[in-house]
Amino acid sequence: MNRPYSAKDHLPGELYSAAQVRELDTLAITQIQDDGGDTCGFELMCRAAEAAFACLLERWPEEGSVCVFAGPGNNGGDAYVLAALACHHGLDVVFYTLGDHSGLSAAASRAREMALEAGVEPQVFRGELVYEGQVIVDGLLGTGLNKAVQGDYASAIAAMNAHFADVLALDLPSGLSADTGCILGCAVQASLTVTFIGVKQGLLTADGPDICGEVAFASLSVDPLLFHQLSASCERISWDRLERLNQRLNPRRGNSHKGEFGHVMVVGGDHGMGGAVAMAVEAAGRCGAGLIRCATRTEHVAPILVRRPEAMVRAVESGLELQPLLAHSHVIACGPGLGQSSWSELLLQQVLNASTPLVLDADGLNLLASPGWRRDFSERPVIMTPHPGEAARLLGCDIASVQADRFNSARQLAAQYQAVVVLKGQGSLIAAPDGRLALCTDGNPGMACGGMGDVLTGVLAALLAQGLSPWQAARYGVCVHSGAADLAAREQGQRGLLATDLMPYLWELMN
Numbered sequence: 001m002n003r004p005y006s007a008k009d010h011l012p013g014e015l016y017s018a019a020q021v022r023e024l025d026t027l028a029i030t031q032i033q034d035d036g037g038d039t040c041g042f043e044l045m046c047r048a049a050e051a052a053f054a055c056l057l058e059r060w061p062e063e064g065s066v067c068v069f070a071g072p073g074n075n076g077g078d079a080y081v082l083a084a085l086a087c088h089h090g091l092d093v094v095f096y097t098l099g100d101h102s103g104l105s106a107a108a109s110r111a112r113e114m115a116l117e118a119g120v121e122p123q124v125f126r127g128e129l130v131y132e133g134q135v136i137v138d139g140l141l142g143t144g145l146n147k148a149v150q151g152d153y154a155s156a157i158a159a160m161n162a163h164f165a166d167v168l169a170l171d172l173p174s175g176l177s178a179d180t181g182c183i184l185g186c187a188v189q190a191s192l193t194v195t196f197i198g199v200k201q202g203l204l205t206a207d208g209p210d211i212c213g214e215v216a217f218a219s220l221s222v223d224p225l226l227f228h229q230l231s232a233s234c235e236r237i238s239w240d241r242l243e244r245l246n247q248r249l250n251p252r253r254g255n256s257h258k259g260e261f262g263h264v265m266v267v268g269g270d271h272g273m274g275g276a277v278a279m280a281v282e283a284a285g286r287c288g289a290g291l292i293r294c295a296t297r298t299e300h301v302a303p304i305l306v307r308r309p310e311a312m313v314r315a316v317e318s319g320l321e322l323q324p325l326l327a328h329s330h331v332i333a334c335g336p337g338l339g340q341s342s343w344s345e346l347l348l349q350q351v352l353n354a355s356t357p358l359v360l361d362a363d364g365l366n367l368l369a370s371p372g373w374r375r376d377f378s379e380r381p382v383i384m385t386p387h388p389g390e391a392a393r394l395l396g397c398d399i400a401s402v403q404a405d406r407f408n409s410a411r412q413l414a415a416q417y418q419a420v421v422v423l424k425g426q427g428s429l430i431a432a433p434d435g436r437l438a439l440c441t442d443g444n445p446g447m448a449c450g451g452m453g454d455v456l457t458g459v460l461a462a463l464l465a466q467g468l469s470p471w472q473a474a475r476y477g478v479c480v481h482s483g484a485a486d487l488a489a490r491e492q493g494q495r496g497l498l499a500t501d502l503m504p505y506l507w508e509l510m511n
């Protein structure tokens with residue numbers, strides 16, 4: 001069965017929900033049918049299994065045996081065909097089934113027949129995994145996962161995870177939600193996931209990256225024209241995928257003041273939190289802002305000037321002192337170390353009353369979330385940069401609900417505040433008020449430390465100040481920020497990475 005398609009295709013930029021991929025499956029099956037092929041999806045199933053088997057041979061070329069788990073649906077169907085291929089290839093096959101195979105789809109039934117003809121001997125999994133080899137194939141659950149994993153499925157997953165063998169997950173690690181990237185109950189810990197037809201968005205955010213291992217994509221030669229009938233749910237972005245940033249910078253903005261570009265005003269730094277504004281100031285400078293002002297508590301003026309004499313730092317102890325300073329700025333970055341005191345509120349009030357493009361972060365968001373501050377930014381270019389905790393406050397829910405569906409949370413916030421929203425975390429999401437969504441795959445756990453958000457605020461402010469729209473500034477800024485963190489972590493490791501370690505790499509990536 002040699003088909004004209006490659007086992008592994010380059011990971012595309014479009015990400016899809018489970019429902020969208022099921023729609024693509026149906027469109028592809030119809031197209032195969034129109035070409036005189038089968039009507040039940042068996043052809044696609046064979047292509048999926050062959051792609052996965054090719055990846056298996058490439059990754060474990062010396063392996064003489066494979067242990068395959070098949071669930072009750074088409075994910076299991078893929079597993080049956082793969083087991084048949086493994087038999088034909090001369091591998092020893094241990095095959096476990098879960099669920100009742102009498103309910104198999106037409107395609108999966110043909111797959112099971114193919115496996116039996118090839119000499120596969122399916123056995124019902126009864127809790128004990130007896131297998132001496134190095135490769136387990138997880139065909140339990142794919143995009144059909146629709147509830148938390150429990151019972152036999154949970155014990156099968158526990159057995160796979162406890163076994164020393166590596167796991168190749170078919171389409172998704174069983175237990176991972178294709179839509180949200182959350183683990184429903186428990187999930188397979190895969191070292192390789194071969195995903196078919198469309199890359200599921202859940203593979204790349206929340207828990208997805210921690211349990212997928214390497215993600216390989218197989219298009220199954222589905223006609224790309226089919227994809228045009230379906231707008232991708234989300235765009236995958238990363239530093240190396242963005243067209244050269246400097247091609248985008250400095251476009252002429254209609255409302256530029258006398259051709260002056262790149263004037264950023266950082267507002268924040270309540271008592272004891274001067275470092276936050278210092279980092280935002282420096283990051284804005286390293287990302288090309290031409291002029292950086294800072295309005296902060298008196299105690300922080302000298303230390304910031306020592307660190308960054310390029311900045312113009314003004315002591316403001318009341319909102320009234322801030323107001324005249326705001327008039328000269330292209331962009332305001334408000335929130336780093338702002339705190340939630342009456343001083344903080346006076347400054348934020350002035351910032352919200354202005355019409356200047358704005359990056360709102362940290363306590364600027366926490367104050368906005370508190371009663372009486374509610375407003376939307378439909379008339380103002382704004383980027384909000386909540387971490388899940390700030391997002392929960394803004395949405396009036398708990399953190400678990402935000403993380404249970406990061407895509408929806410980010411979209412909801414962008415619609416509610418009519419601003420571009422960066423929902424930080426593993427697989428940071430960028431949402432626009434019009435529903436567009438992007439997912440950045442750069443970054444690492446070393447970024448989970450104080451100050452990283454302050455640096456991002458400065459990066460975003462600098463890109464806005466250089467003429468990018470909030471959407472473009474957020475996409476590029478998140479990739480520059482995470483890309484810099486990856487470069488810095490490569491030098492000395494993720495643990496102990498400090499926010500200010502990013503500065504030289506910001507400078508590098510901006511050029």
Ligand SMILES: NC(=O)C1=CN([C@@H]2O[C@H](COP(=O)(O)OP(=O)(O)OC[C@H]3O[C@@H](n4cnc5c(N)ncnc54)[C@H](OP(=O)(O)O)[C@@H]3O)[C@@H](O)[C@H]2O)[C@H](O)CC1
Binds near residue numbers: 044146147148171172
């Ligand atoms: N021709 C095609 O469509 C192709 C599909 N591909 C593969 O198929 C899966 C999707 O297959 P599907 O049958 O839709 O669903 P699954 O195999 O993922 O799940 C099977 C059933 O399992 C039940 N289920 C759901 N969650 C759980 C759970 N937590 N515990 C136990 N059982 C669960 C559910 O049935 P219910 O009756 O219980 O609702 C599912 O229907 C896709 O991922 C691909 O691998 C091919 O790759 C391409 C061709």
Ligand SMILES: [K+]
Binds near residue numbers: 172
């Ligand atoms: K699976």
